[in-house]
Amino acid sequence: MTEKKSTGLIHHPYIPPAGFASAQPGVFKASTVIYKDVAAMRARDWRYKKGYTYGLHGTPTTFLLEEKIATLEGGKHCVLFPSGLAAIANVSMALLSSGDEVLIPSNVYGPNKALCENEFKRWGVAHQVYDTMDPADLERRIGPKTKLVWLEAPGSVSMEFPPVDEQARICRQKGVTSALDNTWAGCIALDGFAIGCDIVVHALTKYPSGGADVLMGAAVTRDDALNEKIKLAHMRIGFGVGANDAEAILRSLPSLEIRYAAQDVAGRELAAWLQSRPEVAQLLHPAFAGSPGHEHWQRLCGGKAAGLFSVVLDARYSQAQVDRFCDALKLFKLGYSWGGPVSLVVPYEMPQIRLAQHWKHKGVLVRFSIGLEDAADLRADLEQALEQMK
Ligand SMILES: *Cc1c(COP(=O)(O)O)cnc(C)c1O
Secondary structure (H helix, E strand, O other): OOOOHHHHHHOOOOOOOOOOOOOOOOOOOOOOOOOOOHHHHHOOOOOOOOOOOOHHHOOHHHHHHHHHHHHHOOOOEEEEEOOHHHHHHHHHHHHOOOOOEEEEEOOOOHHHHHHHHHHHHHOOOEEEEEOOOOHHHHHHHOOOOEEEEEEEOOOOOOOOOOOHHHHHHHHHHHOOEEEEEOHHHOOOOOOOOOOOOOEEEEEOOOOOOOOOOOOOEEEEEOOHHHHHHHHHHHHHHOOOOOHHHHHHHHHHHHHHHHHHHHHHHHHHHHHHHHHOOOOEEEEEOOOOOOOOOHHHHHHHOOOOOOOEEEEEEOOOOOHHHHHHHHHHOOOOEEOOOOOOOOOEEEEEOHHHHOOOOOOOOOOOEEEEEOOOOOHHHHHHHHHHHHHHHO
């Protein structure tokens, strides 16, 4: 059989030698996966990383990232998603049916609540919001229809740190599956399985990526049956991640721990400085005494924290003045998300903050995410912008 050039371009006979090794894994890209014969095609099993079946169900690049995240988090299985929110949605969809109820904390990541109020409501899944700082409230709300409880520590705007160990213990005692959104901990500061959670979800978008340029999520489990439910839903919904995105996170993982620690150090330095300023009424950072739930952070996080905190400005500053402060910042950029190289700031309007039940502050809240810039430069930036607020 003599082949034309166009065919030869696709079916070239050269096969590179096996045994190549480098510090970073290759980027394997596939929608189609090629089987060696019909028997292999018929015997395909995508469930347990036994082989490759279709790009959507995994490649060497995504399998490796899943294994690394599972190990980092102390789990057995990991499934990747195109965003942190997709991981949350998939976990809920995998476990909830019409007539069931899901419980979410009062400090929940906003879009998780929006999902409950819209899609899940339409699909006949009810939800209740429990007081994240009161375990007795959670216990009271768990009923026969409750099939899933979301936990989150700390609230990523209001920054209160709930007794998640106590919450997980209550779920276990009542026989209800608990899922912890552990994004803040970045696979470093809080061990979700050690405190008894069944599922740990991460937005890899934040610290594991560290680049502010990739969206990805992960759901980690220890239990085979639970993992299979999540994986089956993942397969049927069609969530996949791009190989280049997975590779970007694999490239960032070796520096995860030192970035997390550096951003923590700079974050606490700037938080302490802001706390000392007359313009600031309250610092909300779980590592600081006087911040709600500080004692739970102390018990559970081994002294580690993300470079993320909020301050409530004195009530004499109006929203317009606080907006002016945020606009005056030069190094801090206005933007959502966190864990990347660029420091970020978000002013929150009051109705958004009232998501947290015990809100008693009168001033405007501003959240800071500390990047990798020099801390003294960041402090100078804050100082000049505070002057502009007056
Ligand atoms: C960012 C974030 C998410 C969602 O992650 P995306 O990748 O942006 O969808 C979920 N939970 C928390 C706590 C987050 O901070």
